[in-house]
Amino acid sequence: MRAELLARIESLLPTGGDLPELQRYAAMLRDYPQRGGKGLRSELLLGTARAYGVAEGSPEWERALWLAAALELFQNWVLIHDDIEDDSEERRGRPALHRLHGVPLAINAGDALHVYMWMAVRRSGVDQALDEFMAMVLKTAEGQHLDLAWVETREWNLTPEDYLRMVRLKTAYYTVIYPLRLGALAAGREPSAEFEAAGLALGTAFQIRDDVLNLIGDPAKYGKEIGGDLLEGKRTLIVLHWLAGASAQQRTVFLERMNRARTEKNAGQLEELLTWLRESGSVRAAQEFADLEAQRGLAALAQALAGAPNQHATEALLQTMKVLATRDA
Template sequence: MRPELLQNVRTLLPEHHPRPEIELLYAMMRDYPFRGGKGVRSELLLLSARAHGVRESTAERRSAGWEAALWLATTLELFQNWVLIHDDIADDSEERRGQPALHRQYGVPLALNAGDALHAYMWGALQKAGLPQAYAEVLTMIHRTAEGQHLDLAWVQQGQWNLSESDYLDMVRLKTAYYTVVTPLRLGAIAAGGQPDGRFEEAGTLLGAAFQIRDDVLNLIGDAALYGKEIGGDLLEGKRTLIALRWLETAPQERRELFLNEMAKNRPDKRPEVIGTLLGWLLESGAVQDAQSVADTLAERGLKLLSHALSAAPDQEAARTILALAEGLARRQK
């Protein structure tokens, strides 16, 4: 995350309180934002603002457009962090960005409340941007993300595995794509006083889906030190990934039954040795390569559409950087 955004977070979030219990709340709200996230979503927003005509400026002589863009980018960062607190609770995750998840450190009730409080301060960041038209964009982002998260959680809660590739893509377009690609692109245009290109939505959902598939792949084969989460966590959490769904289509009956029986268990009851066996089956099956091929196709389509959408942008250097960043997201290796 850019230093300017971290400074905005420091400015916005309270730090000290005479009651130590409330000071702990403040510390918990600051925890995830300062764990060193990559800040790719906020960077995409700022690049979009530049592409649409906002000049990047320094703190000493900061333009109104760049100031608004920075506060919109701060809004995105706070959104991601309060959502991650809640997501870690829902998934009973162990780690986030290489450290214990917040609920593992302080318990679910306090972590849940800290996420709620951070959500409220997110709206404070949006207010500082001073762009009323941005509210509808942020609301849409929250609605779509919640819908995708509901699909993801409902499938786990209901033990549903009879799902297609289309089901999976519907879920990740909602859960991941809007806040990762669609909304940053659109908010950047709004920061420049423009109307977002209508093609941003389709391009963003294609690229966001490719990003999520890559994330699912890295969850199985990534470097834990670079990935920031536990390897194999999706199996422990019973996630419906494209990799698992593809594998189930052709898995021998006895392996399929073992997989489904283990996935039906709560996380603490899953056996590490069985999870290791399941991971080996997934990796040797070719399902990972199949999923990567789907991600490549989605990325190619999304990049082509995004390139057309940015072809008339005032700042073509920034537009090219957006395309490079989007390609990096969709084809990420870490």
């Protein structure tokens, strides 16, 4: 479906006309969408619609495709802004947009894609979709605020529950819960109340797996810089678990280095911190917690979809979610 969704996205975007600078602007809007990505959120939305009996080529399928395109636009404008906020170097194996064009132009491109997201939502014709997208954006912004605020205020006096609350807001709602809900709405069905519990668990597992891959993943598959979370000073379940058992000396060294600006972090010293984390039991503990969350979420999702008319599509959806929550790339 990625080619079809990209075609829908590009059908909304300007071509730039005969002005070279507006042609550059049009190319910037297409940059992140054309880089690809796994498309997991849109796949989840479409899979949910299939599970509820929506057939390809039907009016309901058309609604689902426009909502899936809107989700992809959401993902891309959020990533442009997120890369700026985190001062990231790479996205999907290439320099982040603001590294290529500067921060002001990248912000502007993200703002524009935000508006094109709403255009795609409107094209879907699903009345409830506007409220769903507004709620999704606001939940994600709350989680992003927590994540950024802890870095800005140098707050390390945090518990694993603080981390879990942040990732549920920042990741779980837009990665799992709202794609499930939107897929059901495209099919003309009322979203299951059980989607939230399932999505919170599965979204948490997804984010923890991402945190693990940031430390030990294959750079060629991961698409982002390994160790980037440490450069950005991210508070992850791995780090919080490690800090709770670290020696006083290691803790002091770690926090002193983490509280430096990104540009002041030494590559050799960062590698030492990575070694401490990798050689501790904290990565394994995070993986085990993610596995439990994945199992719990999959069981809840299976229960929520037990009565869906297309059980073949339901099984495919559950398999997609299993890959999402236990991924190794």
